Amino acid sequence: MTDGPTPAMRQYYSVKTRYPDAILFFRMGDFYETFGEDAGVVARELDITLTARGKDKNGDRMPLAGVPHHAADGYIARLVGKGYKVVICDQIEDPKTAKGVVKRDVTRVITPGTLIDSSMLGSAGARYLMAVAPDRKETYGLAFLDVSTGEFFVSAGRDYADIVSEAVRYRPSEVIVPESLPDALPDRLETVGVTVSRYRDDAFDTDAACERLCRQFGTATLDGYGCAGLSGAIAAAGAALRYAQETQQSPLSHITGLSTRIPTGNMVLDAITLRNLELTAGIRGEGDGSTLLAALDVTETSMGSRTMRSFLVAPLVRKAAIEARLDAVGWFVGHSIERQALRAALGEFADIERIAGRIAYGNAGPRDLFTLRESLEAIPDVKTLFAGDVPALVREALDAMDDHARVVDLVGRAIVDDPPALAKSGGMIREGFNANLDELRHLATTGKDWIVEFQQQERERTGIKSLKVAYNRVFGYFIEVTRPNLHLVPPEYERRQTTANGERYTIPDLREKEAMIATAEERLSALEAEIYAELVRTLAEEVPPLQATARAVGLLDVYAALAEVAARYGYSRPVIEENGRVVIRDGRHPVVERHLPVPFVPNDTDLDSSGDQIMIITGANMAGKSTYMRAVALCCIMAQMGSFVPARHATVGIVDRVFTRVGAFDDLASGQSTFMVEMLELANILNNATAQSLVILDEIGRGTSTLDGCAIARSVVEFLHGKASAGPRTLFATHFHDLIDLEGSQKRVKNFHFAVRDTGEDVVFLRKIIPGATDRSYGVHVAHLAGVPKKVTDRAIELLKEASTRETPAGPRAPRYTQMLLVDSGERAVAENPAVGELRSLNPDEMTPIEALNALCRLRKMANGERCDR
Structure with a gap:
């Protein structure tokens, strides 16, 4: 009789059944393990060792591939970057206190379009989740959501070509479509390099989507967002929000509204044009250096870089709006001192928009908060750069930039000057912020000092110079004595463990202090984590104004960057x-x-x-x-x-x-x-x-x-x-x-x-x-330049001469071409246009302005072969 799966593997199979299309990272101790087919994919894509352990449901050896939990983000980012969906199943109770198998459950689903962790995002560019919903009018509603920043907008497409063009324009990391949608559209989207995921049909229901969006935004209607009557767009937006919330296991409170970007409000650039003009991607995939975006994007911030791209792929069509932007850019062109000062200041800014998103999600790290404070502290100095009158768009951006004094003060009092990247590392709360934390920290510190003093005391008392007081999770604090010194061990030492090199002991004083120190450290760690979590929850209330500031910073950055490019390369205002x-x-x-x-x-x-x-x-x-x-x-x-x-x-x-x-x-x-x-x-x-x-x-x-x-x-x-x-x-x-x-x-x-x-x-x-x-096209000459063998090009020249002879008519023919041939050799005679002889006969010094103008008109007619009466 074959033994059944272990309790832990039963947990694994239960979760895997819920997410059959994803790679399941299953937490076991200090590793995330993958099993079966998932293990094969992980081993192949991440180039790690594939092993086997135990047996699967069929009694065969179970493939196994694991990664350390502390380094999992890097591995997950690589998988997601290749289009895979990853499910994280964590231990949700402390193994020390667990009775039986440790409880585990899904804490997060990570897909290409829903990344939010700074360690996984990889670039400053927007990372959109795109949703496509068929409309009742045989059109399609589109929604684009950047979970990392909260940017959210809807659009529309008449047919597959429009949808593909929008996908090429915004380059989403993932597209979700209804399960029942025919394969034709997903296939078209995949040909332009987009990961397509099917999502349940009920998520695209318009009424349910409208209700979800209104609940998210705290409104009674969506009319104020410009999407009234766009049932497909509303359905797509509701599906995108639901998908993001489900994968992130979070309400995503930083998503506070959406905008409507119907293509008729902008210059239309379809997928073919975007490709042929190499606006954001090289035509043959040779990298971004050959694109117009690369030529223009000298922005100093991540917010500015994303804004620059949005300007480029959606040019304006209203004259007033275009002129307003040109006024802003023109002001920076004419004020080089202010431009350079602004760009220098912005160069030190963190990605406020994405940090705000992580605060709302609850996974912002201490270093995120520290860099956020540094950026916000610079805003008053930025504003002082703009004295006097400035263009309307520059003034709007400055007015939208809040000083966020409350955030600066709170983070400054709470976070140390050199914080760790992750909150779980501890040591991020500044001394003086919380009295209880300071007391526990003092207790833990003095307890460790006591251990050092105790070790020295015991060495002197016993005469064992190599005696050590050490700690591990299983035995706590203990006294370690090597074998050569066992004869010096005092009788009051209580043996706890025998090792290969000696013995481990304890005494009542050490046990008493151990309990005090361990309790203090555990309480210290728990309290600091609690204080930090409360700090992040408090800062979450500031997310909407932080997002407004980030958008304003991005706009100023773009105006200054476009002005910088214009000044460097001699551009003019159109x-x-x-x-x-x-x-x-x-x-x-x-x-x-x-x-x-x-x-x-x-x-x-x-x-x-x-x-x-x-x-x-x-x-x-x-x-x-x-x-x-x-x-x-x-x-x-x-x-x-x-x-x-x-x-x-x-x-x-x-x-x-x-x-x-x-x-x-x-x-x-x-x-x-x-x-x-x-x-x-x-x-x-x-x-x-x-x-x-x-x-x-x-x-x-x-x-x-x-x-x-x-x-x-x-x-x-x-x-x-x-x-x-x-x-x-x-x-x-x-x-x-x-x-x-x-x-x-x-x-x-x-x-x-x-x-x-x-x-x-x-x-x-x-x-x-x-x-x-x-x-003439000079094709043979180009062939020669390309390295085509001379025998081939010589023969081509002979064939051209033969063809030219055959096509030459017997009688005279009026010239049809006016090509400028600057002939260095005198061997070829070129028929002179009568206008040239007329031009030679003119003496501009003896002509009045009206005579010169008449002569110019006459010459133009002669050059074009028109009848010319003097």
Whole structure:
């Protein structure tokens, strides 16, 4: 007959049944143990030893892997970082007083989206739990909750693409969806690297969710939070809150409200655009150094870093709001002394927002409180930096920063100057804060002094120089004598234990003092823990104002950081207009220019939804077309987030949405080819772009045959141009040179290309965009630069010459191209435009202003091949 499981293992199986999808950390003595399949996962993921002990339910050897309880946080963080859910089952009674098996129960469930411990968070960035709830209107409600800070907001999505875009925008650590939701959406979310957890359907009930949220916020309705009528968003928010409360085993009192962020209130940046423009993540995963966020985020605090990211992924669309942010940034640009002083002060600030969250949760450590006090003590000095008039947003932030004198005083009186990181270590309460604690501390200290004196006394009395008075949990205090000295032991010594090296003894005086010291130390430890817990509970009342201060600090940090970047790199304040123009003078790419070994070549842009709406950009490979187009988009995004821009001047007519289609990516997981992905992305653009949108299209139609691709590209340009008086501002880069004819047939289409210098033997890319078209892409030259064998490139040149000969008509043909070729060799004759000869004949010194203006108009007509009457 096979023996059944031990009482402890019966406890284990009981808990594991409740959490079958999680890794169970089961406390046994000084270790957290994992068993069975969990042990295999833990051993593999953490690279620790897998052993076996006893037998499982089937009578097989039970796999076992454990980690020390004092180091468990690091191991748990690694597992959660890989997407696992971890359940902590602790001993909930003292093993010394337990009768039979020690009682154990779940004290916490840790998931990727519900981390709150500072040792596990790992970075200053927001760590969102996202919830998705289907709405009655065939749309979806979305909620985002950062348990570590209490940030909580809702949004909405029309379809799967919107939901994925929001996931890419906010990068949640975990998404919860109803159990009954079809697999299609979770599968899409997992493809962008999100951990998806299914949660019971009843948690997404709208009425129950509304009741839970109102109870959490202490309100009778949610109307004041801007989500009235958004049943899906309310359901998602209620589910997120319930999930967080259940996993944390806490009411999470620091979550005191939520906001509504419907995408129509901000510039829409879908998942494709976020990827292509590398706003927050590199397009090929090469790290964050290549992103716009990395280029702008020179904030000094964790609160500021999170705020910077929220500004970047959700640019504004209201002119007044944008101007208010630009006013704040502009003030810091013009007040460098105040800016530097503020940044120096903020550099010493702790993460007030997350410390407030840990206070509310009840797991704030003594060092958290100490650093919180130091940060709050600096706030009055920060405020004194701002004398006189300041912009409205700066004043609002300063007014929201409370001095928190009560918190500073309480923590200053309670916590020692060099506290331990963890409360369980003890020694964190300052002397003089509690009289009873001081008395016990004195008693414990004097008792230890008595032990030292007693040891010396016994050595002298017995003549045993190596005699020691020691302590352990089992025997308490004892006298230890080595074997060579046993003959000197006095008769009144009472033997307690024999060891390999000698004997252990006690005497009545030692037993009496032991009881006093042990009692004092136990009472001291218990009282200090009680005092500290009460201190944290008292501070929990201050969490809402602490959160308000943290948000204000984050805003000031961002305004100053954007000003710092503007001052360092020569950015200018953009002019914001409510029209269809985008005018940029000497615009630069804010990321690329930082990584070039040579100066970045700036370029101009003139776009107007009702004027020069579409720029068809032709020219050589590697000439800079993609960089140029991305730079225009980034300038618009930066302007609307409230940042200065990398240009000598920029006028930005408010953009409601940025669309991009660049590069070639397969979606093999869903069986979609490069061309299918291109067409899906193109369909999204054509179906959703408005006259206020900015569209970036790079090489449309290149994924299929030349004939089909050229036809698609031409029809796309015609569609975007349309018959209306305005259309989306569009940058269209192509190697289909037949498209340049559209400038003549579509009045809002203009041709541009990037200039090159062709020596006849080599090509130099000048990176400068100029009006007109080109008929050469220099693909063979780029192949040579890439290291393609010379035999291949030489043969390609021969084939190009043959094709050019076949395509050359017998009779004369009017020139179609106006490419700037700066030819160093005199071997090639270049037809001169009549405007050049006319320009040579002019003498500006002898012309009146009106004559010069007329001449300029005449030259422009001649350059464009138009009829010109003198």
